[in-house]
Amino acid sequence: MKRLLIAAFVVALGVAAASAQTAPAPTPTDTPAASAATQTPKEVRAQCKSDAKAQGLKGDARKAAVQDCFAKARPDLAKAQQCRQEGKAKGLAKKELKAYVEQCKAAG
Numbered sequence: 001m002k003r004l005l006i007a008a009f010v011v012a013l014g015v016a017a018a019s020a021q022t023a024p025a026p027t028p029t030d031t032p033a034a035s036a037a038t039q040t041p042k043e044v045r046a047q048c049k050s051d052a053k054a055q056g057l058k059g060d061a062r063k064a065a066v067q068d069c070f071a072k073a074r075p076d077l078a079k080a081q082q083c084r085q086e087g088k089a090k091g092l093a094k095k096e097l098k099a100y101v102e103q104c105k106a107a108g
Contacts, residue, residue, distance in 0.1 A: 041077050045070055052069070079108055083104035083105055
């Protein structure tokens with residue numbers, strides 16, 4: 001599991017680096033999106049959790065808001081997480097799960 005998370009993070013860094021080379025320079029209105037790309041997934045999720053808490057959300061509404069926020073801030077990692085959950089639901093594990101997640105991300 002650790003290897004899968006590390007591999008997903010490395011892939012995300014590669015994608016971020018490749019898109020950073022072709023993306024225009026951030027403007028003041030783009031700053032929140034640009035900062036989300038430079039934050040670690042933990043930092044992004046923590047920010048989303050604090051936003052949901054500030055809105056006074058609880059239970060399923062809070063969980064949905066955090067997932068939505070994370071998906072908007074880091075769509076690459078959100079897609080990988082969704083694919084991983086689908087693979088686990090199909091009973092896949094280890095190498096099969098990893099292959100499924102890679103195929104699923106590429107298809108999506």
